[in-house]
Amino acid sequence: MDDLIAGSGVAYRALANPSFFENLLEEVDSIREKGLWADTLDARRKVPLVTVAGIAAVATDLLLDRSWTGTTDVPAPGPQDLSPDGLARIMTEQLDRSVRYARQPLDELHTALVGFGLNEELVRGVVEMKRAKDEVLDSGVARTARTARTASPTTFEQWCTQILRPALLS
Template identity: 70%
Template sequence: MIVITAPTGNIGRHLLPLLLESAPAHGEELRVVVRDPARLPDAVRARVEVVTGSHGDAGVVDRAFEGADAVFWLVPPDATLAPDDAYLGFTRPAAKALAVHGVGHVVAVSALGRGTPVADRAGLVTASLAMDDLLAGTGAAYRALASPSFFENLLEEADSIRENGVFTDVVDGDRRAPLVAVADLAAVAAGLLLDRSWTGTDSVPVLGPQDLSPHDLARIMTEQFGRPVHYARQPLDELYTTLVGHGLHEAFVQGIVDMKRAKDEGLDAGATRTPDTATPTTFAQWCARTLKPAVLS
């Protein structure tokens, strides 16, 4: 039995079809934890066991993890909380349930940066790494999917790219770093969940096919869209003010700012890309398939 949390989110909606396709051949049953089962397609609901509720709730995860052999764990973003509450507070009931039910394997979405000089002052990433330690202490074999930023983050910039030909971030325009498509991350997770021959605790870097800078992204988007796209660097204090103005918790916003600052100082630069840590989808491929329709619609 494999339990999937957040099955309708950006990663879960890619992961669940992969598991539905392959699980029967592995003799696996699937259970999902979802707040609103109506968000699952009818064909999916007919093939999985559904536990309704938040996977941050102790009673929900106690029911969901009973009899489970493996769990896919993802903390949904909650900008109403401080980072430690958003990650550690949300995960503590699950950690207890994992230990109580003796779940053998856990795969979780986490972040790059462990062991770097800035890891202890990287905001949301620091909280995510602390979550890894909590889950690794449950007795389950544990794999943290150490992820950089996602291509999909740029979908939030689609309106600005369409209307002004500009996207923003706070990092140096020439700083190259890994980026990855969420579908590729889901594929790595599916492989680990279905082949549970691994033991112990480890991180699994998921690095995409190449490092790219914001200026590289602008060049590729310009080529894909057939019109100029530019990168504008936003000051960190401006980012803070904007996000607080949107009603986000001030401590959570500070966690975002600290994470962004750490990324600009090389947080994601420590992992080595190898055939095992690279993933196949290029930014140009993702841009043509996903971002271009969103921008040009």
């Protein structure tokens, strides 16, 4: 869809977002009950992550800035690249509880999502996105120079304290 819009000749910006810190909110029960969170990424693969508010800030700046023309992607890489093991280490420090990471095989993710009653086509799309994220999908965002305009100032440590800790307590 981005290519179709960009090809129309209008001035256009497409936000290139990595994974969101907020995706970890799906893991609150597991973190609380088992000290465990799971995803499909290699435990040592460092990837960019960003808050939803960080993405909104980049989008707001673009909407308010009338000076740009043409078409391009605008990465929103977040403040730093982190691995799943690194996220678990930071959660352990910030939440005062042991948290570890477990890598979930893609076929298990597929089975779990189908078991939740999700449409097979949607499940295939999610599994392929997860595969791409483990291989190359966010590499363009990761190579982007972080600037005050594109990198959210909210660190994962801050997000754990402000968002994840209260979610665990509720």
